[in-house]
Ligand code: HEC
């Protein structure tokens with residue numbers, strides 16, 4: 275029994291060693307890119323945040339819209355919420371920003387509050403700015419409209435009977 279455990283320990287140790295070796299050869303494709311672990315890589319450039327003031331399409335109706343403008347140094351903490359200085363109900367006439375939707379004034383029981391709900395106070399929990407960086411990985415997300423149109427052709431195998439009626 276004891277020999278058995280020793281054998282297992284040695285096997286695990288050897289596995290670990292071989293993994294480290296292959297990583298050192300640069301086969302490890304992690305976030306740091308294909309650079310051997312012991313080498314320092316040239317850092318990626320920092321891409322600018324998109325600031326085009328154009329609202330983007332949402333991938334599905336309940337998606338929190340992405341932020342189309344810069345939010346550098348916008349204070350959101352216990353004392354102030356800079357986002358609400360443009361997006362609150364009272365401010366939109368002056369700012370011409372879209373008002374936070376009514377869900378932002380709802381508590382968890384569905385009651386409408388006079389003020390922003392604490393659940394929606396920290397905007398960047400759900401809303402994110404976008405940069406001009408190229409895609410790190412392919413994105414094959416299909417909008418529901420594309421799926422209903424049966425595109426791409428090969429991906430249409432799962433159509434149900436009721437689906438055929440449309
Ligand atoms: C100075 C006013 C101002 C401030 C401050 C501001 N916004 Fe905006 N925001 C706008 C305007 C105006 C738009 C409409 C698109 C545009 O012109 O950029 C907008 C658009 C948006 C949208 C897109 C809405 C949609 O339907 O697509 C989101 C999300 C958003 N802002 C979130 C935020 C968040 C989060 C903050 C704080 C970190 C913030 N905004 C601060 C003015 C502001």
Ligand code: HEC
Nearest residue numbers: 336337338357361372373374375377394395396397399400
């Ligand atoms: C817990 C997630 C969450 C937080 C926090 C949150 N939002 Fe949203 N927001 C959403 C979702 C989801 C939607 C789209 C569906 C809806 O309206 O509820 C949305 C929609 C919006 C819209 C578009 C409204 C419209 O009618 O087109 C704006 C503008 C916005 N949010 C701004 C903000 C701002 C500013 C804050 C911070 C004060 C904030 N949100 C905090 C989830 C969130």
